[in-house]
Amino acid sequence: MCLAIPGKIIKIDDKDDSATVDYGDGTKRMINISLVDVKIGDYVLVHAGFAIEKLDEVEAQKTLDLFREMLSDLEGK
């Protein structure tokens, strides 16, 4: 139920809060974007036909950096 799938916004129709997302596997679908502020090219998490949050690439990179840092800390011990 709380499953949310990441997709990339490729088209926005402001009139009815809808956008088209590309899930990256050839699947494209219209979704509702009334719960988020997004622009074309943003990645969003889609749940039950709604974008529920924008994915943050900078934060994703920080997480990966944190993991790598942890790995090197572990190796150092």
Added chain:
Amino acid sequence: MFSLNDNKLAHEIVSNIKKKKINLKFMHVCGTHQDTLVKHGLDFFLKDCGIEIGQGPGCPVCVTTPKEIEEMIFLAKNGKIVTTFGDMIRVPGEKKSLQNLKTEGYDIRTVYGIEDAVLIAKNNPDKEIVFMAVGFETTAPTTASAILKNPPENFSILCCHRTIPFALKTIIDMGELKIDGLIEPGHVSTIIGIEPYEFISREYNIPQVIAGFEPIDILMGVWMLIIQIEQNSPFVQNEYSRAVKREGNIKAQKVMNKVFEVCDVKWRGFPIIPKSGLVLKNDFDQYDSRKKFEDDIIDLQNYKFKEPKGCRCGELLRGLISPRECPLFGVKCFPDNPIGPCMVSIEGSCNIEFKYLKNK
């Protein structure tokens, strides 16, 4: 988009946890976390390291009560077009499921989301359409958003939305099991943010990590909990920062607050949990199936519902047993012929355990 499939890191984390020679019990409340844990065998690896992770009441379909299912059955029998998510349709009520009813000719329809149900209402102006609105904070804003768009008069919802933080408090207060740390649900947290969990670390000294859904996310979450325990500094740590902001999704929270108010509600396997449910505010009475069709479901008000005989879903949802400890698991209860909801839902721990059974 993101690369979180680092085998080397996964093995490093697991081997370092093992060196710590610990014995800890963690709980998560999310079917997608359970799927990752079982699918990738993390539950076994971690058990070998002294860490058990159980799924608490983290499956909205599973915690929906028999009474709510019976309400939908009554409404269908009274001529309404009943719509909800696929899993919900298959959960047995006291005698039958909505799916059984469909085979008897009643109009039961599976939808992907509330907007599909609104469309059915628009296309069937001479019929009443009821949407069974199930789900945690992840799903509730989608319901609220649709209600704010003034759906047609022949549309209403049977609101079964529940919220996570006070369910966690209740499970801790019940004191039935030891919880050394909590892995919080990533997608619920995208909406509510970090603050609503903080009282748990403050008042109960329990560390918490909001985690994503890749195997590395969960292992990192476990590692963060261990470090918090070692440092005796419990707080809510955000491992899933690529999707969860400290304040959550404020736009979604505002939409929810416009439409819903908090209520006390019963969860399957639990008593009534204070402040853990959502109901439509009075301004939206015309969309509240329970008010609109009060006469259709009045007989259910004081009815005492029985759980299916032998079913231990309640204990499972309280984290007291694992699926294989239920005598019905794989003997009388299967995904194709489920007795309890935890075997129906793809987020139910019995369904997940059964799905990956072949790999063990």
